[in-house]
Amino acid sequence: MTRLIVRRLLLGLLTLWLISLVVFAAMLALPGDAATAILGREATPERVAALRDQLNLEDSVVSQYLQWIGGVITGSFGESAATQQPVSELLSERVGNSLFLVFVASIVAIPLSIVIGVWLAMKRDKPVDHVGSTVSLILAALPEFVIGLGLVLLFATSVFQWFPAVSLLAPGERAWEAPEYVVLPAATLVLAVTPYISRIMRGSMVEVLESEYVTMARLKGLPERTVIWRHAVPNAIVPAIQVAALQLAWMAGGVVLVEYVFSYPGIGQLLVEAVANRDMLVVQAVVMLAAAVYVLMNLVADLATILVTPKLRTAAR
Amino acid sequence: MTDPRLEWLDDPVTRRQVLRGALSGAVVLGAGGMLGACGDDDDGGGGGGGGTPAQSEGQLRSGGQLRVGATGGGAKDTIDAHRPTVDTDIMRCWNLYESLAVRTPDFSELQMLLAESIEPEAKPDTWTVRLKQGVTFHNGKPVTADDVIFSLKRILDPKDPKVGAASIGYITQNQLRKMDDRTVRIKLEFANSGFPDDLGQYFNAIVPTDYNVENPVGTGPFMYKSFTAGQQSEFTKYPDYHEDGKPYVDSLTIIDFPSDEARTNALLGGQVDVIDNLPAAQVQNAEANPNLRVLSSETGAWQPFTMRIDQAPFDDNRVRQAFRLIVDREQMVQQVLSGHGSVANDLYARYDPMYAGDLPQRQQDLDQAKSLLKQAGREGLSVELVTAPVFQGIVQAAQVFAEQAKGAGVNVRVRRVDSGTFYGDNYLSWTFAQDFWASRVYLSQVAQGDLPDSPFNETHWPPDEKFINLIQQARAEVDEAKRREILHECQTMQYEQGGYIIPYFSNIIDAYSAKLGGFVEAKCGFPFGNYWLKNVGFLA
DSSP: OOHHHHHHHHHHHHHHEEEEHHHHHHHHSSSOOOOOOOOOGGGHHHHHHHHHHHHHTTSOHOOOOOOOOHHHTTTTTBBTTTTSHHHHHHHHHHHHHHHHHEEEEHHHHHHHHHHHHHHHHHHHTTTTHHHHHHHHHHHHHHHHHHHHHHHIIIIISOOOOSSSSSSOOOOTOOOOGOGGTTHHHHHHHHHHHHHHHHHHHHHHHHHHHTSSSHHHHHHHTOHHHHHHIIIHHHHHHHHHHHHHHHHHHHHHHHHHHHHHHHHSHHHHHHHHHHHTTTTHHHHHHHHHHHHHHHHHHHHHHHHHHHHHHHHHHHOOO | OOOOHHHHHOOOOHHHHHHHHHTTTTTTTTTOOSSSSOOOSSSSOOOOOOOOOOOOOOOOEEEOOOEEEEEEEOOOOOOTOOOOOHHHHHHHHHHHHHOOOOOOOTOHHHOEEEEEEEESSSSEEEEEEEEEOOBBOOTTTTOHHHHHHHHHHHHHTTTSSSTTTHHHHBBGGGGGGEEEEEEEEEBBBSTTTTTTHHHHTTTSOOTTTTOOOOOOOOOSEEEEEEEETEEEEEEEEETTTTSSTTOSSSEEEEEESSOOOHHHHHHHSOOOSSSSSOOOOGGGHHHHHHEEEEEEEEEEBBBEEEOOSSSTTTTTTHHHHHHHHOOOOOHHHHHHHOOOOOEOOOOOTTTTTTTTTOOOOOOOOHHHHHHHHHHOOOTTEEEEEEOOOSSHHHHHHHHHHHHHHHHTTTTTEEOOHHHHHHTTTTTTTTTTEEEOOOOOOOOHHHHSSSTTOTTOOSOOOOSSSHHHHHHHHHHHHOOHHHHHHHHHHHHHHHHHHHHHEOOOOEEEEEEEEEEEEEOOOOTSSHHHHHGGGOOEEEEE
């Protein structure tokens, strides 16, 4: 097991390094640089030259990359070209907010979708199952920013005024200090991921409910509650864990769109802006972070699968 | 990075259209009031070209906290008096700092602000600025000639030229002379009777000699309290402001909104009291909301298509004229601005007293366009139009133009890039692209974009020396009637041969809570009339 984890972590590092190369190359391929992007419309040649000089943009590509990777190894992500702030400082404020959002969304979404999946499987082919399937298909098909704007219309502006429409955290204020700003963005994420997980859960639950050992358990006279939660669910949950992990990993990136809709000060907003500003080091840091989350979530999902699957659990020893 | 799903992010209007499609027009998104609003989509009908001032009546009271939603903003935001680039920067600058003079919101006159007078000597290549008495910076220090000289030198600094360097670069720096504490003598490299207007731009503000961006001090109606790039900035009322009784409110918070939807929603949800640049398509809905007021002002702001007159196919004037005849301007105002704009005539500076308003209004004439293209040997022409979501509506304008061009057998391929690319290495040298400009007087505008040494000469105008000579004559001419004559000739040249297609002047649309008053129309092309939140207060 330890060997497996170490091996996976090393592979993860390799993946991250490759991603850093790709992102670096992609940023270089984009026309314009930080100086022209920051000055925007006011980019006269004189001002661009002065700013390029200030930002050390005249260094060669290789030396820029080596400088960056050297910094990362020593724990420094460099300075943002747009704000002159250390990237780590810029990120630390935002990362907390984004993680909190994803965390709230997942602790709601995962149990919720498992319960929904189980329930729909038990009501298989009844009207409620059809309605549930249809609704989840519709939600899955809607882009998350549409869901977000729908929630705003419903709960913030037009129908009810229960929650703030926009997450205006004061500078320095953290998301957990103002939970009312997290409700609608988190609800959006929940609605975006729940359909996937619950559909998988329903599918595998249906399969399990048809299996012989469930029939056996029922014939044995076990109460239905025990049959479902003790015998059926633990066996049906593996595919759901995999999908849930994928969804969590997706959230690390999908949060971009949701944050934009709500003006939520997280890494998503930071990334969109950094790309527009050609703010190389910030883009690198955010992408690395999202990629690291992706790698880790996949690892966690695999480990969880191993832990709930006896066959794999013993094999891995 | 090139994920098409992200593309809408920087383009509010496209996004709104996507959404409109997604919800089949049933729900008017993000806009006020109604769900399932009778299937009448919000395009097209908008309240006509005219600014219908939703002027609040009643007295304003002192006090209250004003929260303003500003368009855009992000990590590159600045509070430096001389580096404003985006909307949020500009709003902060107007409220924190002041220039020597300023065009009034109705654009009718140049009002003295910190200066008591800006007078030329016999020839307008030497000017004397006399400061008002008793105007103080937020730290209590009076504004003196030293501050003026310091500020101008800071703007012009050749090692680090600021935004304003492009407008007053013709000041002879080593001949800035302090005559006494309140008087500065400024020598120019050439005679220019339009100098006070160039000086009176918001980015040429006066700051004290010990100016420190970390704790910025100005003379404006509001004092600095805090600033967080990409989020918000806070200000408090400057009690000793030199206009009595202003500002009305005790504190001002300017909040960044990269997304148009979020800004509008924040207003609807009561999280901010006022926003600038309400998307035109949402005006009707906001007007239907009893808690909101909308002020749509006609302005002199223009968003041209830019044709490079020194590059094929636009080096042939017949092609340029044909392209100008392709545009159905009225349709463009309706489709792009939902009616919130007015038709233009390929000339800028409509509010300059010397605007050549007598030249006939150019109309769409596809037959004439086709025939001109045929004469030029350019039948079935195919060109690329580079556009970017750098200003509301211009990407849509590009699409509408491409559609209209089909009528003349011209194939316009719209190439949409992000703003970083647009302002990248090809900036100011695209063959066929777009841009946006605020209201300016004619000569200031020419200096910015239509002379060989202009910083933003995107059409590579003029075609010959004649135009340059005329402009130099006009600048040196002190007799108004003669200047009018010369400038008319200049504008006629541009009308007949220019590289700009100027289809319309766009409106500025402010939206605010019905609890507020004091908003004025903004012909100047800046929201709230010069962003002057000092005039805004809560109704008594």
